[in-house]
Amino acid sequence: MSRRSIGEVMLDVKNISLSFGGVKALTDISFNVREHEIRAIIGPNGAGKSSMLNCINGVYTPQQGSITFRGKTFDHMNSREVAEMGIARTFQNLALFKGMNVIDNIMSGRNLKMKTNIFQQALRIGAAEREEQAHREVVERIIDFLEIQAWRKTPVARLPYGLQKRVDLGRALAMEPQVLLLDEPMAGMNIEEKQDMCRFVLDVNDQFGTTIVLIEHDMGVVMDISDRVVVLDYGKKIGDGTPDEVRSNEEVISAYLGTSH
Amino acid sequence: MGPFLETLIGGLMTGMLYSLVALGFVLIFKASGVFNFAQGAMVLFAALAMARFAEWIPALLGIEHKVLVNLMAFILAMGVMIMLAWVVERFVLGKLVNQEGVTLLMATLGITYFMDGFGQTVFGSDIYKIDVGLPKEPMFLLEDVFQGGILVNQEELSAAIIAAALVALLAAFFQYTGTGRALRAVADDHQAAQSIGIPLERIWVIVWSVAGFVALVAGIIWGSKLGVQFSLSQVALKALPVVILGGLTSVPGAIVGGLIIGVGEKLSEVYIGPMLGGGIEIWFAYALALLFLLVRPQGLYGEKIIDRV
C-alpha cells in the first residue's frame, strides 16, 4: 500500500486488440492507471499480460484501440518516444546488455539525458568529462539503493539471476521514469530475494512517486503491495478493482482454478 | 535478335553453374543454420583432388582406360570430401554449437583459408586439367532461323543438364527418404530433432558430405571449363548473391537465383557495360543482391526472418 496519495488517471488503455496471424492475444482490453499507484496485472500463463505491456511500450502494435498517456492519445506507440515520455520497463527474460558490466548497463539507462556530442566525447575534456561524472553519481546512488555495490564492475553475464534482475530494475530506474512497467520482477526468486525486490518496488513508489504497473504471479505479493489489480484470461479482461474486490470475483476464481471454458 | 538470344542462353548456362555452387550453401544452411563460406574452397579442393587423382591413378596403377580412371578418381575424391566433412564436424562445428551465427561464419572463413592452403600443399598449385569427356565443340542451333545460327557451348549445356538432374535428385532425396526427412527436422529445430533421437553429429557429417558431393560435381564442371586453379575458389563469392536472391533456405531458389544472376550479368555487361566503362560483371550480381537485401532480404523463396524480443 503506498503512502502517497493517488492522483488522476495518467495512463488510459482503451479497447486494445492484438492478434498475431490467426491468434488473438488481446481482445478489447480497457483499463486505466492512476498517478502514483501500484497497479498489478495478473492472470494465468498465456493470458496476454506481457503482450499488454509490449503494446504500451511500443514493441507490438495493436490492431485496434488506443493508449492515452498524460492527455496525449496514440494508436500505436513508438519505442523511443515512449522512453522519452518517461515510461521505462523491465523484462521477463531480462534484456541486459551481456557484453557490459553493471555500471555500464545502468549508465545506458541515462542515455537519453546525456547530451554531449561525438567530438566532445572524443576529446573527453570539460563538458564531456563533467557529464560522465554527474551521471555516474546518479548511477552510484541507484547502485546503493539496490545494494549491488560489490558487483559494480562485474560483467552482468556472470551475475546470478537475482542480481541480474536488480540490474534490470536499476537500468529502468536510471531513466527516472514516471511510469515503471515491471514484467514479473520476482520470477524465479526465493523468499528473501522477493522480499528485497518488494522493498525496492515500494521504496521506488514511495520515494520517487513513480507509478508502477506490475505483472506478477505471486498472489501474496500482489495482494500485499498493489492498490488496484487487472485480471486477464485468454486475452480478455475478467476483473478490475482493488485486491479484495478481485479476490472475491467469481470469474477470477474459476479462471485460476481452471473451470472448463 | 540472334546475338541477344546467344547472350541469353549463355547467361542461363553460366547461371546454372553458379546454382551448382549455391546449392552447396543452401544445403548446409538448411540443415545446420551455418553459412558455409568455405563452399568455394570446397569446390577448389574437390576439383584438385579429382584432377590429381586422375593423374596419379594411371601413373601409379598403370590403368589407362579413361572412363575407369575418371570413375576411380571420382570415388576417391568423394572419399576425401567425406573425410573432410567428418573433420570439419568433429573439430570445428561440434565445438561451436552454441555460438551465434557470426562466429560460425567467421569459423567457416577460417576453414576456407585452411583448405586453400592445405589443398595446394597436398595437391599442388599449378593449373590442372580435368577431362571427363564433356563435349567441348560449340554447336550452332537454329541455323535456318537466324543467320549463322545461335552459338551454344555444348560444355555449358551438359553442365546445365547435369545441374538440373542433381537438383531433381536432391529435391527427391529431401522429400522422400528418411535421411532427407531427418535433415529437414534438424534444419527446423536442432533441439527438438535431438530429443526425438536424431543424431545431430552424424546428420551434420552427412550434410557436409552431400555439400561436398555437390562441390565435387561443380568443381569438375568448372574445372573442365576453366582449368583447376586457385581462382576457382573465388566462384563462391559469385554464388553469394545467388543465395540472397533465391533465399538461403530454398533449393529451387538457388536455381532461379543462379539463372537470374547469370542472365543479368551477361546482359548487363553487353548492353549497359559499355556505358559505364565495362567490366561491371564484378559487381552487377552484388548490386542486385543489395537491392534484394533492402527490399526483400529473405529472397524470392526464402522464409521470412523474424526477430523476437
Next chain:
Amino acid sequence: MLYRENGQFKTSYQADQQIFPIAQDRYLILALIAAAAIVVPFIASEYVFRALLIPFLILSLAALGLNILVGYCGQISLGTGGFMAVGAYAAYNLLVRIEGMPAVVAILLGGVFAMAFGVVFGIPSLRIKGLYLAVATLAAQFFCDWAFLRIKWLTNDSASGSVSVPELMVFGWNVDTPIDKYLFCLGFVVIFALLAKNLVRGHTGREWMAIRDMDVAAALIGIRPVYAKLTAFAVSSFIVGVAGALWGFVHLGSWEPAAFNITRSFDLLFMVIIGGLGSIMGSFFGAAFIVIVPIVLDNLPNWFGIPIDTALASHLTFMIFGALIVFFLIVEPHGLARLWSVGKEKLRLWPFPH
C-alpha cells in the same frame, strides 16, 4: 607482487573512470609510447621499419576502425578494403588536384570521404544484420574494386588505376626516411587510439554496445538504432579511410586498386577477431599478429636451415591463419586481448596461487 592495486584508492569518479585505472598499467603504456617514439628510431633497422613497424601501425589503425564497427557495435563488415581505397584515392585526388593542399589535411579529408561512403553503405544495416549485412558490405568492396579501376576521373585518368604520390611535406618537414614515416604514423595512431578510446567509454560507446548486445531493448531505453549504427559506420569508416590514405601515401608510395582488395578486408577482419572484438588494445595485438606471422613463416626455415620455397610458405601461412582463426573462435572468442587481461589477473596474484 609487482602488479597490485594495493594503496591505489580512487577518490573521485574521474579517477575511477580513467583509461588506465591501475597505476602500473599507466606507467607501462607511457613507457611504451616513450620507447616507441624515442628509443626505437635508434635501434631499428630500415628493414624493420619498412616491413614491420610501419605496416603494423597503419594496420592497427585500420583494425581499430573496424573493431569499432564489428566489435563494439556488432555490425559485420567485409568491405573494409573498399573503405581504405576510398580514403586513399580521395586523399590522392585532393593532394594532386588542389594547389598547396597540405598532406595531413588531404589524409584527413580522405577519411571524411570514406566516412560519407561508409554511412551510405551502412544504411542496409538498419534493415538487415549478420550474414546478409556481410553480403551488402561485399557489394561495397566490389563496387570500389571496379570504380577505381574503371572510372578514370577517380584516378586522375590513370590507365590501370595505379597512382603514385609525390613526396610528403608536413608543415615543412619532409617525410621521406623510414624513421620520419614511422614517427608520422606513430603520431596518427596514438592520437586516434586516444580519441577512439574516449568515444568508446562514453555514452556513444555504450549505445554501440547496447545495439550489439540487444538492439530491441536498446530502443526501449531511448537509444536510436539508426543514429547508433550510422555513427558506428561513420566513425569506423573515417578511421579506416585515414588508415587507407596512410597506407597509400606512407607505406606504399604508389598503388593500384588491388592493394585494397578483398584479401585486405579479410586480413583486417582476422586481425580484429584474433586480437579481440570490442577491445582497442586487441586491435593492436591482432595487427601485430597478422603482420608478424607471415614474416616468421617466411624466415623460419632459413633460421633452421631448411629451405622452403615461397609458394609452399604462402600455402602454409594460409593454413596456419585458418587454423588459428578456428582455434581462437573455439578457445577464446574474445581473442588475444582476453588472454592479456586474464594474464594480468593472474599477475595480480603472482607469486601466490590463489
